[in-house]
Amino acid sequence: MIIKILGPGCANCVNLTKAATVAVAELGLDATIEKVEDYAAIVGYGVMSTPALVIDEKVVVSGRVPNLAEVRTLLTAASQ
């Protein structure tokens, strides 16, 4: 599984990266987490509100920081 965090590196992006890292560890998933900070690449996903969470090239959340429980649910759904 490839998880991407889209955003220029503001506080929200850091929070989302933390939540994703913790959720991956808790669920014991085999996943890599990448940061995408390039604006052209971010917009390339159709995202105009950062931060955004992309799982296997699909945007699942944008414009807000989901809490840990929600990230866990999203990752579980995507891994099945």
Next chain:
Amino acid sequence: MSIAERIPTTTRGRVAILIAGVGLWALAYWVNEWFWDVVLYDAFGLDPKSRVTETIHFFIYDSLKILLLLAIIIFASTVLRSFMSVERTRAFLGGKREGVGNILAAGLGVITPFCSCSAVPAFIGFVAAGVPIGVTMSFLIASPLVNEIAIGLLLTLFGWEITALYMVSGLLIAIVSGWILGRLHVEKWVEPFVFDVKLGGQVIDPSLGLTFGQRMQMGVEEVKTIIQKIWIYLLVGIGLGALIHGWAPADFFTTYAGADNPFGVLIAVFIGIPLYSNAAGIMPLVAALYDKGLPMGTLLAFMMAVVALSLPEMILLRRVLKPQLLAIFITTTGLGIIAVGYLFNAILA
């Protein structure tokens, strides 16, 4: 476990916790002044007439009052604005002409939830949707200038007339500045890569498909995030306010920046531009200076300069705008703020 995760999951539970929260808030707001009277003057036996204790009382009472006001303003505006999004605004603005587009964009700038860290992707997205540059700029100017926290605080501290004047003049600055930028055909001063980027995939609208619980959770998180970010500005602002309130001679500020000083507004704007703070941090200072007789136009111009023109946002926008365009943007917005300051001083005198 974060606070948000402890919010009950049933609708009835959520409504109950919302009502309980509002009730607790109202109680805390209502007893705030009386409680500190009792603690400081009765329990600790401090002299209510002493200047030092009065300053301490003002500081504690005012800090809590502003924090309580902030919490409810941020919560309510976040929940309400979660129904709007930059994506929806873009869809509204696509294909709109200049003029009408500038007016719409400024209005939407106020109600759309928008973090300045999204300024660049939003700018690219607007341009890709065919929104004219001037209209896009009206949105980007109105968003920080007519700030929901400032509206809430002005309304509770100064009443609706000043709040309305603030909103109308902020919108006018955004509309006119954006329109001027459009007339100047500034496309040549936009970084060329902006026009090459394709908005890929399907545009995701974050305002859709949220449950009421998620919107409440966003409200709670936003209150936490903003207060964590600005508490220091807030305490410095209130501290300065308390000092000015208790110690500055009554005519100290009016001598230098009163209504009869023709340069008052200019000076306020030049001090305000390099200062970077949130509307919430600046408001206690504004209230204290107003008490000391500074004219409202000068103070509003100061506040607008602090929130609308900030170095961090300029650095972000530099990624998509060339220096020439940034300079015109700062000049038109700055001149607009100065004009509003003088106009207010004339109206409210």
